[in-house]
Amino acid sequence: MAHTQEPETDLPVVTRVGRFVDRDAWTAEGWCKIERALELVGTRSAMILLREAFYGGRRFDELTRRTGLSDAVAAKRLKQLVDDGLLRLQPYREPGSRTRHEYVLTERGRSLFPVVVAMMSWGATLAGPAGGVELVHAGCGEPLLAAVRCAAGHDVTMADTEAQLSRDAKRARRA
Amino acid sequence: MAHTQEPETDLPVVTRVGRFVDRDAWTAEGWCKIERALELVGTRSAMILLREAFYGGRRFDELTRRTGLSDAVAAKRLKQLVDDGLLRLQPYREPGSRTRHEYVLTERGRSLFPVVVAMMSWGATLAGPAGGVELVHAGCGEPLLAAVRCAAGHDVTMADTEAQLSRDAKRARRA
DNA sequence: CTGTATCCCAGCGGATACTG
DNA sequence: CAGTATCCGCTGGGATACAG
DSSP states (O other): OOOOOOOTTOTTOOOEEOSOSOGGGGSSTTOOHHHHHHHHHOSHHHHHHHHHHHHTOOSHHHHHHHHTOOHHHHHHHHHHHHHTTSEEEEEEEOTTSOEEEEEEEOHHHHTTHHHHHHHHHHHTTSSSOSOSEEEEETTTOOBEEEEEEETTSOBOOGGGEEEEEOHHHHHHTTO | OOOOOOOTTOTTOOOEEOSOSOGGGGSSTTOOHHHHHHHHHOSHHHHHHHHHHHHTOOSHHHHHHHHTOOHHHHHHHHHHHHHTTSEEEEEEEOTTSOEEEEEEEOHHHHTTHHHHHHHHHHHTTSSSOSOSEEEEETTTOOBEEEEEEETTSOBOOGGGEEEEEOSOOOOOOOO
């Protein structure tokens, strides 16, 4: 209730915060989904290793060399990503060689696809050298980008967005 | 040329890496757009401050309290976000008070919308307490999610995705 | 209210050396 | 090839105290 009313005329206003009765009560703990995500992929090494995984990299040597990470860091992070269920270590045999294993994205890892695409797409708008590797639609060759929709399938802009306490929140609040 | 051919039968393969002549040559420097993005928003404090900005938070005191960050960290990160052009410090006067200023998202900051939504959406699939604040479509009340498309507007799945060296990459599309 | 200035610690990530 | 072990510097972030 102490929340400042947004001036409707204010151009940069992005989200209207509706029905915020006690926003501050939801500050602490693990309510924020972004923080939850960052616990798993909040490091530079995790993100660029996943980048390489989405580029098709699989073997330790590939992932390490192409990310430029040191062996130690890559090994530690890969182990964490496997423990967290984003990657899976899968046996792999080349004819004439002995069995090795490779890192492949699990379903949970694959579900990061929109996150990775969104970050790549945004990063591409920042200053820096042109070129490099990009993800494209195999059908038409156009680069990928992330669009925002709602669960009902509507395209959503920031002007159509509202921040609110989730229904679960209102329920859990009683406990 | 040294790139290992992907076995076509392998289920977990996500992206087909096509026409990779010299993938390793693009390892170093600043080619990776994700790394570029992480230089600006790669810290936990930056992401959750932006989260609050998308929730409608504007004043230093709001942003600090609701993120749970210490004053020092919040101040430092907000300054960086302003310097990087994601937030803007805008004068602001309440009737009867002296002029203050508030942090508002710039156009560049607003363009992070898909990234923030994608991370929230993914984080929501991870284990943790139900509830908290969420972004919804004001029209229908459904929560937001990030979808992947190509620049031509097609919906794209990982199976339809290809990683390749960009030809020129100078497409300044969207805004 | 909106920060700055210190001190401190934990974790990330690089470098090097070593193992199976 | 695929790591492990050790050392070490840098920075992120908390706590506290102080300032305009």
